[in-house]
Amino acid sequence: MGKYGVLVGYNGSARSKRALSYAAGMARRSGTALVVVHVSRQNAVAAFFGFEPPVVARNPYCGTQTLAQQLACEDHLSGLSWTLVRCSGVVADELEKAGRKYRANAIIVGRSRGAGGKLFRSISRTLMRRAHQPVIVVP
Template identity: 45%
Template structure:
């Protein structure tokens, strides 16, 4: 069974702590429960680029061989408000990103995804943090990402490089 599900970016889903709660940190860290069919699945970062398409193809094969689900993660853009208003301090805002909807429709029509159950998760924020967070939430067996071949990756550091240094689960980088 193939399908997709759109989630709101992570920073919009944080519940407000109840005044009667004994542990406010526990309430703020609470997340909606994940579909058990995707526990111990394979997380893959996907943005529609050529390298992310290769990573997706590898992740589909990996999920198919292990009999698990595929969690496709698209991290939406977030920009500092200083870009927009030129004021201090830098606060991050969500930029409307309709790319997730377009990617979801493209993925729904993809023949190679019919081999495994999959969902599409949208998040907002730092790509490395969000991929690791989704991996933690779903207790993923691995995170698959494509390598960066651009100048931005050389200047700011690639997502794959940063993720391999901080992740607490196996990271597979597809060239």
């Protein structure tokens, strides 16, 4: 088993906090570390045509300390080995890459909200189709 067992996508929303809680419990039960991945969203169509976000949004260290402090205050992460990874891009692609890079045994995400996830491809559906690890979607 690799150093990291569970990977979770986190953006600070209520759904991602529930996914984080579930992932922390799963990592604790399996005795592995947790990788928390925060992806700064990039529009896939804009990226295809070469449009770049402003320089401030591309800075991977912008807000990292604040996010790490917020995660450190989460009760369910106390006593658990975890690491924060920040990246920018298409969310499903970046989560899939991180899952391969850290050899995660599972990728955990929160469920998509509203009709947008039904009309367009949701992150969880894209991951379920393409990821090589089990994908767990937390409601």
